[in-house]
Structures are given as C-alpha cells and as structure tokens.
Amino acid sequence: MSTEQWVPTTAHWGAYQATSDGDGGVRVRPHPDDPAPSPLLGNVPGIARHDTRVLRPAVRRGWLLGGPGPSAQRGRDEFVEVDWDTALDLVAAQLDRVRNESGNEAIYGGSYGWSSAGRFHHAQSQLHRFLNTIGGYTASRNNYSFGTSQVLLPHVVGSAAAVLGYADSWATVREHADLIVAFGGLPTKNLSVSPGGVSRHTSAAAAADPGVAVASISPLADDVPAGGRWYSIEPGTDVAMQLALAHVLLTEDLHDTEFLSRCCTGFDVFAAYLLGSSDGVPKTPEWAAEICGIAAADIRELARRMPTGRTLVTVTWSLQRTRGGEQPVWAGIALAAMLGQIGLPGGGFGHGYGSMAEVGADGPVLHLPTLPQGSNPVSSFIPVARIADMLLDPGAEFDYNGQRLTYPDIRLVHWAGGNPFHHHQDLTRLRRAFARPETVVVHETHWTATARHADVVLPATTTLEREDLGAGRRDTHLTAMHRVLDPVGEARDDYAILAGLAERLGVRQRFTEGRGARGWLEHLYEKWRAPLVQQGHDLPDFDIFWRLGEVKLPAMPEDPPLVRFRRDPERERLHTPSGRIELFSETVDSFGYEDCPGHPVWLPQERRAPLHLIANQPPTRLHGQGDVGAVSRDSKVAGREPITLHPDDAAARGITDGTVVRVFNDRGACLAGARLSDRVRPGVAVLPTGAWFDPQPDPRRPGQDLCAHGNPNVLTEDIGSSRLSQGCAGQRTHVDVEPATEPLPEVAVRTPPPLRRG
Missing domain, CATH: 3.40.50.740 (Rossmann fold)
Incomplete structure (x- = not known):
C-alpha cells in the first residue's frame, strides 16, 4: 500500500484516517471534520508492531x-x-x-x-x-460500566433504555437548561470514547464549555467543566447530599406535587424517610454536612436554586460502580421527580453525562448492522x-x-x-x-x-x-x-x-x-x-x-419514552407494575435485600484505611487498550502508573512529586509514581485503571505478589454492588500509601513471557 494512501477507519476513541508508513508501521491523522479529536489517537502508531504482539499460536x-x-x-x-x-x-x-x-x-x-x-x-x-x-x-x-443501573432502572422507570438510550443532546441541554447538578461531575476526558466509535466528537466539544451553570459534585476538580462550581464531596457520600437536597425541597414546599401525583408512585414512603418518620433520622442539610463534607448552607442554597429554572440532575456511571451503587441513581431520579421536570427538554434526570461520548450525542437512535x-x-x-x-x-x-x-x-x-x-x-x-x-x-x-x-x-x-x-x-x-x-x-x-x-x-x-x-x-x-x-x-x-x-445516518425523529410518558402517563404507561416512576418499589422491597431496600436510602460504609482510592478511567488510553502506546507511556512516572495525591497527604507520608510509592491495603499492593495536586480533595488518592497487570514478588510481604506497574484492581474489593444487581463495585476502595523501598521490581509486561518454538 502506498504510504500516501490515507484510508478511513474508526476506533472506540473516534473516526480517523490511517496509512502505512512503508516499514510495517502506521501513521494516523484525525477525521477532517472532527471538532475535538481524541488525544488517544496518539497511541495508535506504536501498538500494531509492539514487542508484546502475539505473533504465533x-x-x-x-x-x-x-x-x-x-x-x-x-x-x-x-x-x-x-x-x-x-x-x-x-x-x-x-x-x-x-x-x-x-x-x-x-x-x-x-x-x-x-x-x-x-x-x-x-x-x-x-x-x-x-x-x-x-x-x-x-x-x-x-x-x-453500568451493570448496576441495568438492573435497577427497569424497576424504577420501566427499562434501562428509557434513561440510557435517549439522553438529551448537549445542544438541547445548552438551549433549555439553566442548571446542571452533576453528581460525579462532568469528566470530559471520558467523552473521547464510545463502544462503536465516535465520528465527530461533538459531545466532548460541547461538554468542555456547556454554556450552562454547573454544580459539579465530586472529590476531583478535574471533573468540573469550565465555569462550573466545585462541591468537593467526600467520596461515596453523594446519596446523603441528594437526600438533603430533597429534604429542603420537601420541607420548604419547593417540590412539584402535581407531577409526583400524576407520574410517580411511592413518594409518601420516600417522604417519610426524608423526614425521619420511618427511621428517626431527618435527612437535613446539617445531617448530610457531617457525612459528605459540604456545608449545610451550601446544600440549602443549591436546593433552593434548583426549582427556579430548568434543572438537569445527572449521575455519572462511576457512582453506581460501588457498594450500594443503586442508591445514588435512584436518589437522583427521586430528586429530579420532586423538581417535576422529567420529560422536559434539557431537564429531569440524566445518567452518564461525562461517562461516555454517546450520552449527549446528537445522532439518531437507530438499529445498526449487527452480526446475528x-x-x-x-x-x-x-x-x-x-x-x-x-x-x-x-x-x-x-x-x-x-x-x-x-x-x-x-x-x-x-x-x-x-x-x-x-x-x-x-x-x-x-x-x-x-x-x-x-x-x-x-x-x-x-x-x-x-x-x-x-x-x-x-x-x-x-x-x-x-x-x-x-x-x-x-x-x-x-x-x-x-x-x-x-x-x-x-x-x-x-x-x-x-x-x-x-x-x-x-x-x-x-x-x-x-x-x-x-x-x-x-x-x-x-x-x-x-x-x-x-x-x-x-x-x-x-x-x-x-x-x-462513510455514510451519514438518517435522522429518525422520535419522542423519548419519558417524554411520551410525561405527556400522557395513562396511555404511555411505563413498564413498571404501577405504570409510573416508582420512588418506592414494592417489587424490590419484597426481595428483602438489606443492601437495596424498596426506596433510595443512605447506606453508611466502614472506612478501612486512611485514604479513599478512586480507580477512575484513565485520560491516556481506553481501559487497558493503548497502554503500550506513546500517550500512555509518556504519562508514566518512573515507568509506572501515576497516582495523584493531595500535597498535604503526600507531605504527611514523606512523599514528593515523582516518588515511586507502594499503595496497599489488606487485599494487595502495587507500585505507582506519585503526582501531587491540590485538585483532589485531601484524603483522596486517584489511581486510574488500565495499567497492564504485572505481578511480581512483594519485597514487604514474602511469598506474596504486588503489581509492579500500578493496576489498582489488586486493591479493589471483589463484591457485588448489592444482592439486587451484583454489579461491579470497583470504583472506590480504601488504601494507604508509603514511599517504596529498594530494590524495586522491574516492570516486566512490556516484553513477552518466555517463549519457545514447538
């Protein structure tokens, strides 16, 4: 193939053009019409002929x-x-x-x-x-990615697709919304990626500057888009804040009683829980502030602002990848229902904005060619x-x-x-x-x-x-x-x-x-x-x-299910037992699961080590794909995956920027390279997923291994999010960090295992 013959292709991080360089390698360039090409494209040239390719059976x-x-x-x-x-x-x-x-x-x-x-x-x-x-x-x-929600949503809104498949485009949000309340933030780094590729990164371009007021509730400042307000929350406590916001709406009569009566069921049970009638604990902003670290006055101010205009309550997929991951999704739906805006353009409830490019994309909902x-x-x-x-x-x-x-x-x-x-x-x-x-x-x-x-x-x-x-x-x-x-x-x-x-x-x-x-x-x-x-x-x-x-996909105008439902809840009944949005589910309640009762609840969790570890998606590759590519390799610290620490947490442990550190808990350990930043909440460490797992003997624990490369999943707990969904709970765990001591094992995954010819 001529080195100048550029041909089209696509990947999970977007459409692009490629050509052979004449020596068995490849050169790439972005699609000419892409407004925000993915930086992950820089990983492509070094992957195809990397030393770790499997060459023979x-x-x-x-x-x-x-x-x-x-x-x-x-x-x-x-x-x-x-x-x-x-x-x-x-x-x-x-x-x-x-x-x-x-x-x-x-x-x-x-x-x-x-x-x-x-x-x-x-x-x-x-x-x-x-x-x-x-x-x-x-x-x-x-x-x-969102397995917990796939099980929960049919019980609450009749189907997972009603929420996951029909999100308003960013253009619609920008046109109609006054405020986005984003639990988990809006991490634009994830908007490079979609399972089937992205022809034009319009979501990434729009989300970087949404043109709408944003309240970003996350322990990471990098999850806040330009101009947004950062609510630095204690990891894993979003439900407490959601319940407190709902408590203010209820007790100050700011909730939409007409929508709740016409389109929902079970609000009376949920309201009793908010008021503390059912468990003796009113879910006030003062109660939540002690848990989540957000001042009660800030919670109350945000709650009072939400009903004054069109508000989109959105929850990232990351929040349901935890123990009790059903709760922030269900509580987010309940909060949006109390505002009465579900089914309105740019308002209501969103799930996955900032999690993947397809959420907020403006393409049609269309069946695609599929292998039977x-x-x-x-x-x-x-x-x-x-x-x-x-x-x-x-x-x-x-x-x-x-x-x-x-x-x-x-x-x-x-x-x-x-x-x-x-x-x-x-x-x-x-x-x-x-x-x-x-x-x-x-x-x-x-x-x-x-x-x-x-x-x-x-x-x-x-x-x-x-x-x-x-x-x-x-x-x-x-x-x-x-x-x-x-x-x-x-x-x-x-x-x-x-x-x-x-x-x-x-x-x-x-x-x-x-x-x-x-x-x-x-x-x-x-x-x-x-x-x-x-x-x-x-x-x-x-x-x-x-x-x-390429061919442009035809427009397929269609009202999303929740839009049709809002317009006529009697004729467009949801596929729930009541035909309505179920803020209390008798079906889920009948299962008797203590880790997922019949309505959204606060489920406190034990803190088992000094630091919260967030194992989020990396900005330099897709999961583990591309870890041998140039963009991912250039991000390493001393050849290992970077872990981000707050300067105060690092100083307390004698860690400086660039130090190789040992990250550990009672499940395992890994080595990583320290990066210091005040854009993470104190008490929080961030170690992205995807560093190729590299088990080597642990110098501190004879007879046991650690990951020499920095894969956080040696640390995360293998337990289902709840008995309801049994979803992945690997987004967060608890760890401690210390300077690593010599001798340090070398990273071995960049070369093949021992091979001999048969």
Missing part, C-alpha cells in the same frame, strides 16, 4: 505436556509456539470433550468485548455465535462481575434481581476480545479463580495478563489489519473501516479462527453461511440498508459506501 508448557486440568502455573509458566493446525486441533478437541462429558453449561463464553469498534469483527458477538452453533455456553449478563448470534440453548448465566465467584465456588447459591441462582461448574473458559485482568477486582483472587478451570483459551492481539493466564493463546489481528463497518450508539455516521496493514506475524481475525474451529467440529457452514469476511460486510450492510431505503432514506449501495468511506 502458543500453548502453556505445563498444559501441553500434562494435559488439561486446574493449575496455579497459569500466569507463571512459559509458552510453546505451535502451528495453527495444532492449536485449533487442541482447542476443538477440548471443546468437544467438555461438552460431551459435562454439557455445554461447563463452557464459559467470557468475551467481555472492547476489542474493536467494528460491527462484524466484534469478538464477543463472533464467539457467542460460534458457541451457539455447538450447543451453547454459560453466559454473562449486564456490563462493568443465534440463540443460546443453555440457560445458566452469571452477572458479569461475578466471574471469580463462579470459578471458585461452583454449586454455590447467589441472589440476583429477586432470583436465587446457582453457579455452574465451569471446566473450559473461552475468551475473545476482553481483558478481565484489567476490569475485574481483587486480581489476586482472580488469579486463584483462573487456576481452577481445566482449560483457558484466549484470543489476543498482545501479551496482556489475560493471555499470560491462558493455556492456549490464539493471535488475533488488530483493527488496522482487517476490514469492518464501524458506528457507535447515537453516532452520526457509519464508517467503512479499511484495512491499513497486513496481519502481524501469523495473526488471524476472530472470524477466521472460529471458522477453523467450526470446521473441526462439523458446523462450519452453519457458522459462516458460506461467506468470507468481506461477504459478511456486504451482507450486513445491505440487510441494514434495505428497510431504510424502503422508508425513503437515500443510502448508497455497499460498493459506493465503501468507496466514499
């Missing part, structure tokens, strides 16, 4: 010699490189053996997928389609964040959304397109869990910790090495993702890998339907295009689309 030596079985050597053993036929024969044989001996329930189709923004080469969809052709698999439900996965005959599943529980304790019972379920006995894990050693909690425990299955198969582009903990590693191509269709939710364009580079080493795309397995298991035709990858792209595009053309939309055929490089 590889089998863990102990598994290859001793056969399948539980093994604590996963993550410690060397690998033997083999040819593709050998690798596929081994994997197919184990899939066949496990399903015949134990049933398909014993296969876990992990694949929590962020591997590609493409609609066809979406590893999770590919793997699930394949496993369904051979009889199914144990599945996961919900996600790590078929149906899964296996009924067993887990909430996605309960994987370690499942692997460690098969047969144990657990609660989930009113059900009492049992963990299946997993003998084979097949993972493609995800990295649980990035997004899961208590990684020491996860390592023990990954030691239990008989076989772990991983498709990976690089030698991540997940690949290093596998038995069979199948090298996958990156986005740059294949063709696809790209578009994100609420995006404005569909992108033709052209191939830029030849596959590195012997890498194959997931479709080719799974087609090879399907052939060995006698289901190739069913899996492929006789199409190659390009044939599927044309098929999916034309199947998506046909009904839109019938509706009168002008969309080019596949060949023209591919030549143009």
Whole structure:
C-alpha cells in the first residue's frame, strides 16, 4: 500500500484516517471534520508492531505436556509456539470433550468485548455465535460500566433504555437548561470514547464549555467543566447530599406535587424517610454536612436554586460502580421527580453525562448492522462481575434481581476480545479463580495478563489489519473501516479462527453461511440498508459506501419514552407494575435485600484505611487498550502508573512529586509514581485503571505478589454492588500509601513471557 494512501477507519476513541508508513508501521491523522479529536489517537502508531504482539499460536508448557486440568502455573509458566493446525486441533478437541462429558453449561463464553469498534469483527458477538452453533455456553449478563443501573432502572422507570438510550443532546441541554447538578461531575476526558466509535466528537466539544451553570459534585476538580462550581464531596457520600437536597425541597414546599401525583408512585414512603418518620433520622442539610463534607448552607442554597429554572440532575456511571451503587441513581431520579421536570427538554434526570461520548450525542437512535448470534440453548448465566465467584465456588447459591441462582461448574473458559485482568477486582483472587478451570483459551492481539493466564493463546489481528463497518450508539455516521496493514506475524481475525474451529467440529457452514469476511460486510450492510431505503432514506449501495468511506445516518425523529410518558402517563404507561416512576418499589422491597431496600436510602460504609482510592478511567488510553502506546507511556512516572495525591497527604507520608510509592491495603499492593495536586480533595488518592497487570514478588510481604506497574484492581474489593444487581463495585476502595523501598521490581509486561518454538 502506498504510504500516501490515507484510508478511513474508526476506533472506540473516534473516526480517523490511517496509512502505512512503508516499514510495517502506521501513521494516523484525525477525521477532517472532527471538532475535538481524541488525544488517544496518539497511541495508535506504536501498538500494531509492539514487542508484546502475539505473533504465533502458543500453548502453556505445563498444559501441553500434562494435559488439561486446574493449575496455579497459569500466569507463571512459559509458552510453546505451535502451528495453527495444532492449536485449533487442541482447542476443538477440548471443546468437544467438555461438552460431551459435562454439557455445554461447563463452557464459559467470557468475551467481555472492547476489542474493536467494528460491527462484524466484534469478538464477543463472533464467539457467542460460534458457541451457539455447538450447543451453547454459560453466559454473562449486564456490563462493568453500568451493570448496576441495568438492573435497577427497569424497576424504577420501566427499562434501562428509557434513561440510557435517549439522553438529551448537549445542544438541547445548552438551549433549555439553566442548571446542571452533576453528581460525579462532568469528566470530559471520558467523552473521547464510545463502544462503536465516535465520528465527530461533538459531545466532548460541547461538554468542555456547556454554556450552562454547573454544580459539579465530586472529590476531583478535574471533573468540573469550565465555569462550573466545585462541591468537593467526600467520596461515596453523594446519596446523603441528594437526600438533603430533597429534604429542603420537601420541607420548604419547593417540590412539584402535581407531577409526583400524576407520574410517580411511592413518594409518601420516600417522604417519610426524608423526614425521619420511618427511621428517626431527618435527612437535613446539617445531617448530610457531617457525612459528605459540604456545608449545610451550601446544600440549602443549591436546593433552593434548583426549582427556579430548568434543572438537569445527572449521575455519572462511576457512582453506581460501588457498594450500594443503586442508591445514588435512584436518589437522583427521586430528586429530579420532586423538581417535576422529567420529560422536559434539557431537564429531569440524566445518567452518564461525562461517562461516555454517546450520552449527549446528537445522532439518531437507530438499529445498526449487527452480526446475528443465534440463540443460546443453555440457560445458566452469571452477572458479569461475578466471574471469580463462579470459578471458585461452583454449586454455590447467589441472589440476583429477586432470583436465587446457582453457579455452574465451569471446566473450559473461552475468551475473545476482553481483558478481565484489567476490569475485574481483587486480581489476586482472580488469579486463584483462573487456576481452577481445566482449560483457558484466549484470543489476543498482545501479551496482556489475560493471555499470560491462558493455556492456549490464539493471535488475533488488530483493527488496522482487517476490514469492518464501524458506528457507535447515537453516532452520526457509519464508517467503512479499511484495512491499513497486513496481519502481524501469523495473526488471524476472530472470524477466521472460529471458522477453523467450526470446521473441526462439523458446523462450519452453519457458522459462516458460506461467506468470507468481506461477504459478511456486504451482507450486513445491505440487510441494514434495505428497510431504510424502503422508508425513503437515500443510502448508497455497499460498493459506493465503501468507496466514499462513510455514510451519514438518517435522522429518525422520535419522542423519548419519558417524554411520551410525561405527556400522557395513562396511555404511555411505563413498564413498571404501577405504570409510573416508582420512588418506592414494592417489587424490590419484597426481595428483602438489606443492601437495596424498596426506596433510595443512605447506606453508611466502614472506612478501612486512611485514604479513599478512586480507580477512575484513565485520560491516556481506553481501559487497558493503548497502554503500550506513546500517550500512555509518556504519562508514566518512573515507568509506572501515576497516582495523584493531595500535597498535604503526600507531605504527611514523606512523599514528593515523582516518588515511586507502594499503595496497599489488606487485599494487595502495587507500585505507582506519585503526582501531587491540590485538585483532589485531601484524603483522596486517584489511581486510574488500565495499567497492564504485572505481578511480581512483594519485597514487604514474602511469598506474596504486588503489581509492579500500578493496576489498582489488586486493591479493589471483589463484591457485588448489592444482592439486587451484583454489579461491579470497583470504583472506590480504601488504601494507604508509603514511599517504596529498594530494590524495586522491574516492570516486566512490556516484553513477552518466555517463549519457545514447538
């Protein structure tokens, strides 16, 4: 390919153009119409041919010699490189053996997928389609990003999509809102990213200066947009402040009784709780101030301001990724309901502004080209964040959304397109869990910790090495993702890998339907295009689309569900038992969960170490993707992930800027590089997620490991947000920090594990 032939593609951090540099590398430039290109684009050139690429199929030596079985050597053993036929024969044989001996329930189709923004080469969809052709698999439900809300929202407003899928655009908010009350702030660093890509970063451009008064309630000043007011709150106490704001609205008769009567149910129960009638504790601003660290006068002033104009109450996804994560979401809805503005443009309740680019985007709510996965005959599943529980304790019972379920006995894990050693909690425990299955198969582009903990590693191509269709939710364009580079080493795309397995298991035709990858792209595009053309939309055929490089998605005017509901709550009933917004849910209350009762409540939590640690999303990469790229590498301190401390907390511990520190609690420890800033609340430390997990012997704890690179999930607790949702609770934990002492272990994840040729 000519070095001057720039072609279109897209990624989770946005559409861009790329070209080969003629030496096997790549050059990139932003989409010419993008008003706020993502800085993450700078990671792309260094990734494709990084030393950590998986170049050939590889089998863990102990598994290859001793056969399948539980093994604590996963993550410690060397690998033997083999040819593709050998690798596929081994994997197919184990899939066949496990399903015949134990049933398909014993296969876990992990694949929590962020591997590609493409609609066809979406590893999770590919793997699930394949496993369904051979009889199914144990599945996961919900996600790590907002899995708690996915379970709660149907009980409160009838569906998760009513809130998550129909957020007002930033343009609408700027036009109509007078005030945004943002619990968790509005961290614009996250607005680079969407699962299917962002054609134009309009949300990032608008959110950086929303043109509306903002009350940003967060322990981090960087979560406050330009011109906003920072309410520096104690982490994990947002619910107390929300309840106090609601108490002021109630006791000063500032609430909208007509809306509450017409559109809600259960307000009487919630009001009794606010007043203290039900528990003896009035939720006054003075009560909240002792908990959250915001002055009572400031809480009262904000509460009185909120009903004077159009107010948007929004809660970031981060606040529901904690113990009791249902509560700030439910309390935020209750607060917005008391203002009576739910369903009005620019007002009401928002969830996820500042969490991802799609929230506040102005594209249509539109079905996109999607690879059909078929149906899964296996009924067993887990909430996605309960994987370690499942692997460690098969047969144990657990609660989930009113059900009492049992963990299946997993003998084979097949993972493609995800990295649980990035997004899961208590990684020491996860390592023990990954030691239990008989076989772990991983498709990976690089030698991540997940690949290093596998038995069979199948090298996958990156986005740059294949063709696809790209578009994100609420995006404005569909992108033709052209191939830029030849596959590195012997890498194959997931479709080719799974087609090879399907052939060995006698289901190739069913899996492929006789199409190659390009044939599927044309098929999916034309199947998506046909009904839109019938509706009168002008969309080019596949060949023209591919030549143009993108197509603008047609506008699909539609009133969001909560707008229709507000207009006519009797005819547009919500899918709740009452048909209304449920500020008290008899259904949830009937479950008897002490960690999620039938209405929003304050659930105090024990502080188990001196510092609050916030494990937020990094500004320099997407999760763990791009950690070997230039932008991420340049952010490191002494080669390790930076941890931000308040200068007072650092001084009390003898820590200066640039010091390598040991971050620890009763679960584990990691090394990080100190950065000092008064833009974090005292008593708070910030260590972003995504540094590639690098377990090394801990000099302070003989016989135990620490992460030499700075992955905070060695510190976070592996526990569900509640018995209702069992969502991820990894956003916050408690730690202490001290200067690290020599000798310090070297960071080892920038080179492959020990490899030998078979």
